[in-house]
Amino acid sequence: MNRLLGRIGRSDLRRHPVQTGLAVVGVAIAVAVVVAVDLANHSAREAMRVSLASVTGAATHQVVSGPDGLDERVYTRLRTELGFHAAAPVIEGGARLAEADTRRSLTLLGLDAFAEGPFQRPLGGTAGLGEAFNELLLGERAIALGSGEAERLGVTAGDALAVQVAGRRVSLEIVSVVDDPQDQARGLILADIATAQTLLDRHGRIDRIDLVADEAAVARLKAELGSGARIVPAAASAQSVLEMSRAFQINLTALSLLAVVVGAFLVFNTLSFLAVRRRATIGVLRAMGVQRGEILRQVLGDALLIGSVGTVIGLALGFGLAHALVGLVLQTVNDVYFSRAAGDLELSTLSLVAGIVVGVGGAVIAALAPAREAAATPPRAALSRSDLEQRAHSLARQATPAGIIVLVIGSALIAGSSGLVVAFAGLFAIILGAALLAPRFMLWLTALLRPLVRGRPLAGLVVEGAAASLSRTGVAVAALSVAVAAVIGVSIMIESFRTSVIDWLQGSLAADYYVTAPVAMDDGTADTVAGLSGVAFVSRSRFETVQTADGPIEIWALGLPNQREPELDLLAGEPAAAYAALAEDDAVLISEPFAARRDLEVGDTLALPVADDASPFEVAGIYRDYGSPTGVVLMRRPLYRALFDDEGLSGIGVHVDPSANAAASPDWQPVIERATADVPGARVTDNAAVFEQSLAIFDRTFAITEVLRWLAGLVAFVGVVSALMALHLDRQREFAVMRAIGFERRGLGFVVGGQSGLLGLAAGLWAIPLGLALAGLLVFVINRRAFGWTMGFELSALPLVEGVLLAVGASLLAALHPAWRAARQGIARGLKGE
Structure with a gap:
């Protein structure tokens, strides 16, 4: 009997190839999105891990100092006087290819090959270098590359490599x-430490000393190293980078799960129609003695077949999509988090398992409810259409309080916790609650339209048919509204963030021109620029990162003329008091992400490492900043210079006197370029160019979010076409009755298209409040908890109109084939069995 039931089920799937195919496509898209995002995230994490390990190796701790690094005599003392030999000096610097793709950056790593034995870096030590060790040691500009990097650069031993350094x-x-078979040295250029010091103009200085030591040895070294040097865990910096990118990857995963939710609704909807369509057959089988368990297994078996085929296709699609997404993810990581992350697609067994669970498991779970309902229906009721619709209306009434309860639970989860994962759980609960309320909303909408269609027979059939066929239409509206709401919510979130970034850039880009260089500039250069005729004043900035046991801290030392204050958007702290404290006391301003990550408020104390001690600073204010997800600590430059003995400048902001005669100097950029010609690699950029570059980085960062938004829209489109096509094909007998009582083809097409459009309109309208709720959660909760940013809520009509048009347009498209088929179907054939 089970084999016969299986043949009946497969025969039914073959008789409706379009519906079956769309169900398979829906599963495949959901699986593809999950697998692609998970593989891209896994590849990004692996690239970052390998990049970090390639320069850290097996080091357990690091000896660090201020922004200018360490005097190399500290290393000599460590090895000779203190007798500690598991130590290696390291110097790092950025390099760019001088030709080809100038955006390709490399890391120049200076090491002492004699000391590299315990650290197991991919290019470290004498063993890996072999006979080239002496050449690397003695060559003035000799370098080594890993085999994978050499292949990418198209070079081999003996070739020359032109780069920009300092x-x-x-x-x-x-x-x-x-x-380098595992490509661990991706992006690395290895040089002897003396060569690296020469190339980077860091004579007598090193960035850090790597150690392999236990806690007892570390404690002894701390006591003996003396002032000017600190020991921090080697993993602190790596862990900080990985933690920063974790929130970004969680966001991508959650966005991909939106596609899974929509795909689950699609499969549930398709299999619900499958159960409805087979209802008469199931009634006959039950009357013949087929047991409920056998019916249940038949429907679940069909779901397993659809899920399995869709999963196989989805895994292949996901692998192809991951190749495109991994580049977008790594580009975002490079722009925002970690400049050395670069890699190829890395396969992950867990990603493939997740895709199988989503596809096969999701299909079976989605089919469970309609399968149980079909199996539990008595034979007589299974043959009665009215009984089905009565049950559907009863379920809609029961779903209303259930939906409200789920909405309350979701809201409570979000309000009662501060965690990111819990916030996403609350968000999905709100989506489920809104889906449960969708059938009731459709009934309410048809009740609202009913007085408007009195006296209009065709319009009345459109409205009454939508309400009367709730078993067919309720799940379709729920699935479509969830999909469209996801598109609306992500669109509003992206636009809100972009508008907030534009407002922030317009307020924070105070200077007319900016001078930057790959090497530290000095006050003499700034004085030269400030002395140009027509220049009102210059701002002097130094950006440096100090290492701590909790990870790196970026410091912005800002120098302004007297009576000039930073042009910042203070979010916390009274501006006059904050700026006065910044100017006169040992106080700092911190950016909003830094305050969120460190749980700091105005008036709190922040400890910053100075020499071998930690100095306390009062937090005088918190300012808005979208430039760094890690956060920034702002202090006056005179205080920074006194603390760290660093006279260098990272940037100079040039403020042109607005009253200057424009005719005397029509183009300031070449004038400033001539004034800074002695600075190697100096670059002058105007305000507008910085603005455009910043927005370009933003757009690259959100490119993957846009891709996921369109994928969610594609799932929505497939879902509505599948659902409504199934609905209309299931009504072919009803359409034949309408033809038999005198309906013309045009009138029949109006009814079919009208009902389809009404369902799309209902889903689109219900998606608006749900989409706004999702947008609000993404803007005010998710992004705040993930990155520490607050932003405005930019509400425009365009995403709402696009969502409704997507729902209605897809609904009308779904009606074309059923209307064409109903108009050409023979009346006698359509009434067969009545």
Whole structure:
């Protein structure tokens, strides 16, 4: 009997290839999105891990100092006087290819090969370098590359490599290509530490000393190293970077789960129609003695078949989509979090397992409710259409309080916790609650329209048919409204963030021109620019990162003329008091993400490492900043110079006197470029160019979010076409009755299209409040907890109109084939069985 039931089920699927195919496509898209995002996230994490490990190796701790690094004599003392040999000096610097893709950045890593034995870096030590060790040690510009990086660059041992280092173009000689089968040295250029010091103009200085030491040895070294040096865990910086990117990856995963939710509704909807369509057959089978368990297994078996086929297709699609997404994810990581992250797609067994669980497991779970309902229906009731609709209306009434309860639970989860994962759980609960309320909303809408269609027979059939066929239409409206709401919510979130970033840029880009360089500038250069005729004043900035046991802290030291205050958007702290404290006391301003990550408020104390001690600073204010997800600590430059003995400048902001004669100097950029010509690699950028570059980075950052939004829209489109096509094909007998009582093809087409459009309109209208709720949660809760940013809520009519048009347009498109088929179907054939 089970084999016969299986044949009946598969035969039914074959008789309706379009509906079955759309169900398979819905599963495949949901699986593809989940697998692609998970593979892209896994590849990004692996690229970051490998990049971090390639420069850290097996080090357990690091000896660090201020922004200018360490005197190399500290390393000499560590090895000779203190007798600690598991130590290696390291110097790092940025390099860019001088030709080809100038955006491709590399890391110049200076090491002492004699000391590298315990650290197991991919290019470290004498073993890997082999005979090229002496050449690397003695060559003036000799470097080594990993085999994978050499292949990407198209070079081999003996070739020259032209790069930009410290603002200068230099030609490096590749003396060795080290075997690197796992590509751990991606993006690395290895040089002897003395060569790196020369190339980076860091004579006598190193960035850090890596150690392999237990806690007892660390405690002894801390006591003996003396002032000017600190020991921090080697994993602190790596962990900080991985933690920062974790929120971004959680957001991507959650957005992909929106597609899964919509896909689950799609499968549930399709299998609900499958159960409805087979209701008469199931009634006959039950009357013949087929047991409920056998009916249940038949429907679940069909769901398993649909889910399995869709999963296989989805895994293949997901792998292809992941190739495109991994580039977008890594670009975002490079722009925002970690400049060295680069890698290829890395396969993950867990990602594939997640896709199988979503596809196969989701299909079976989605089919469980309609399968149980079909199996539990008595034979006589199964043959009665009215009984089905009565049950559907009863379920809609019961779903209303259930939906309200789920909405309350979701809201409570969000309000009662501060965690990101819990916030997403609350968001999905709100989506489920809104879906449960969708059938009731459709009934309310048809009741509202009923007085408007009195005396209009065709319009009345449209409205009454939508309400009377709730078993067919309720789930379709719920699935479509959830999908469209996801599109609306993500669209509003992106637009809100973009508008907030634009407002922030317009307020924070105070200077007319900005001077930057790959090397530190000095006050003499700033004085030269400030002395140009027509320049009102210049701002002087120094950006440096100090290492702490809790990870790196970025410091912005800002120097302004007297009576000038920073042009910041203070979110906390009274501006006059905050700026007065910043100017006169040991006080700092911190950016909003920094305050969120460190749980700091105005008046709290922040400890910053100075020399070998930690100095306390009062938090005088918190300002808005979208430039760094890690956060920034702002202090006056005179205080910074006194603390860290660092006279360098990272940037100069040029403020032109608005009253200056424009005719005397029509273009300031070449004038400033001539004034800074002695600075290697100096670059002058005007306010508008900085604005455009910042928005370009923003758009690249949100490119993957846009892709996921369109994928969610595609799932929505497939869902509504599948649901409504199934609905109309299931009504072919009803359409034949309408033809038999005198309906013309035009009138029949009006009824079919009208009912389909009404369902799309109902779903689109219900998606508006749900989409606004999702947008509000994404803007005010999710992004705040993930990144520490607050932003405005930019509400425009365009995303709402697009959502409604998507729902109505897809609904009308779904009606074309059933209307064409109903108009051409023979009346006698359609009434067969009546």
